[in-house]
Amino acid sequence: MIAASDYDALLRSLPQSDFEIAKTDIQYLVNCAYQMSAFAGLHPLDAELTLGEALSRLARSSCDRQPGIEVLSYEDMILTNPLQNDPRVYCLGAAGVEERDFCLGHQIIESELQSAMDALLNLRDVAEVDAGQCLTLCLERLESANYVLTRFHEHMSPDLFGQFRVFYGKNPYKNTLGPSGRFSARIVAVSVLLVGEELFHQKPQFYSDLYRLSEYYPQRCIHEVFRWLSSDKESASSKPGWLEGKADFPRVATISPVVEHHGGEIETLRASCICALDRFTRMHRSTALKYTVEPGRPIVGVEVSENVEAVLSQRLLTEALR
């Protein structure tokens, strides 16, 4: 079907919002072809034949137009998947409904994180803004994200989760990671804004991983975070000097200087936001254990050389800080 028409030209000419959906479709198809080939035990060459030259070329063109990792990404699955009205999913029936709701839950949490991030950016960057209002808004959005995540934890069916999860594994023929919440750029942005400096001192690995795995994240948002963290002299996407001990951590990337300037009640509000983010990370950790790690389902966003527990705790600060 794809070979019969000039979809390359069409892809290049689509308006951005249609292009994003088309890219999601292409990556869903490509991922499906690889996963099915692996289930059937195909040799890598046969898997490439199954995929076909035309689809493979289309996948390359979609990544040329929008750089990022060349396999199904978190952005394809959650952010540009039209879940509200025409969801892209692999399963039929009850498993398909659960699959859609899993993605929708992530999308809702992403939108809460976006609002939390906007409020923190206002506080950091806009003079004479009402600091209390910004932090209260951030706190409300984080609490709402916690509420949605808790519903996941309580109500998602482990059996149905297991049925759709198999399609979202690592690419079995390429040395790449799968679409994982690990690659949410907004949770990174909120963490950097709220506790960026403490994270650097206690969990420098969090930052090393971020630069090492940067291709997997939604590119626009992660590059914005890298811009905050780089000095004028450095290229924003290369590993910054402070991460190698050559400079001090850029505190101006975080809300800490503004919060210290206000003191008192504003510091208390920031502590409440940190506490809410921390509760999110802990609730997430037990959800990941309940649905994935303990039942032995595929871990998609962690490399073989990494430890899952360490990744799930990578943004947790030690108690001493509270």
Ligand code: HEM
């Ligand atoms: C039922 C829901 C969820 C399950 C079962 C789950 C499972 C996992 C697992 C197993 C990992 C380890 C890497 C991997 O294999 O993917 C992980 C990492 C991660 N996930 Fe989720 N996840 C869920 C929901 C979410 C949501 C809604 C978010 C927020 C956008 C999220 C954000 C993250 C982050 C940021 C990491 C890296 C560890 C961290 O920084 O805390 N996850 N998740």
